[in-house]
Amino acid sequence: xxxxxxxxxxxxxxxxxxxxxxxxxxxxxxxxxxxxxxxxxxxxxxxxxxxxxxxxxxxxxxxxxxxxxxxxxxxxxxxxxxxxxxxxxxxxxxxxxxxxxxxxxxxxxxxxxxxxxxxxxxxxxxxxxxxxxxxxxxxxxxxxxxxxxxxxxxxxxxxxx
Numbered sequence: 001x002x003x004x005x006x007x008x009x010x011x012x013x014x015x016x017x018x019x020x021x022x023x024x025x026x027x028x029x030x031x032x033x034x035x036x037x038x039x040x041x042x043x044x045x046x047x048x049x050x051x052x053x054x055x056x057x058x059x060x061x062x063x064x065x066x067x068x069x070x071x072x073x074x075x076x077x078x079x080x081x082x083x084x085x086x087x088x089x090x091x092x093x094x095x096x097x098x099x100x101x102x103x104x105x106x107x108x109x110x111x112x113x114x115x116x117x118x119x120x121x122x123x124x125x126x127x128x129x130x131x132x133x134x135x136x137x138x139x140x141x142x143x144x145x146x147x148x149x150x151x152x153x154x155x156x157x158x159x160x161x
Contacts, residue, residue: 003095003128007103011136014144018136025130027098029062032133036124039063043133044117044125046102048088048109051077055088057104060114064153074152075112099126101134105145114153118142 004020011018023035029045036043040062047058047066056075058066071080085097091107092100102125104111117123117138124135 003092003099003101004132004134006094006106007101007127007134010103010106010144014140016136016140016144018134020127021124021133021135023131023133026133027130029126032124032126033062036133038124041116042120042122042124044102044123046100046104046125048083048091048100049080050083050087051075051080053079054110055083055091056110056112057100057102058112058114058152059102059117059147060153061117063156064114064116065156067152067154071152074150075148095128096130099128099130101125101127102141103145111145111147112150112152113142113145113147115149115151116153118149 021036026032026035029043030040033040033043043062044059045062049056049058089097120138122135123138123141124133127134
């Protein structure tokens with residue numbers, strides 16, 4: 001089963017409304033926003049990091065970046081670092097690298113969401129490939145994933161809003 005199929009099956013089982021969008025190949029969350037003609041703050045990007053020896057997923061708006069200087073305090077860890085692609089590829093076997101949806105719970109990976117993402121009614125995110133994205137209500141996402149909410153993102157100076 002491919003990532004999008006797994007996600008669609010899960011969302012249908014949970015009776016959550018969602019949309020799937022096709023777009024030109026987009027390798028970054030900001031490119032997804034541009035392809036779909038939506039503000040980057042609505043696109044949720046997933047960043048995989050090592051936190052105290054465990055893979056975790058950080059989810060934040062495309063217009064932001066992780067503030068690693070304060071991350072440990074924000075999420076209650078002692079040591080964090082960005083995971084290299086080869087370190088997490090096997091954790092998401094049905095997804096293209098860099099196109100993982102923010103549903104770490106489907107892969108037994110804890111999810112932390114930056115507080116700024118909780119302010120939007122709808123979020124858009126990659127659907128496991130670089131040519132498709134999904135959208136759904138943030139409230140539904142939060143109910144299903146049960147992420148830990150923290151403040152660990154800061155606006156990217158070069159990000160389009």
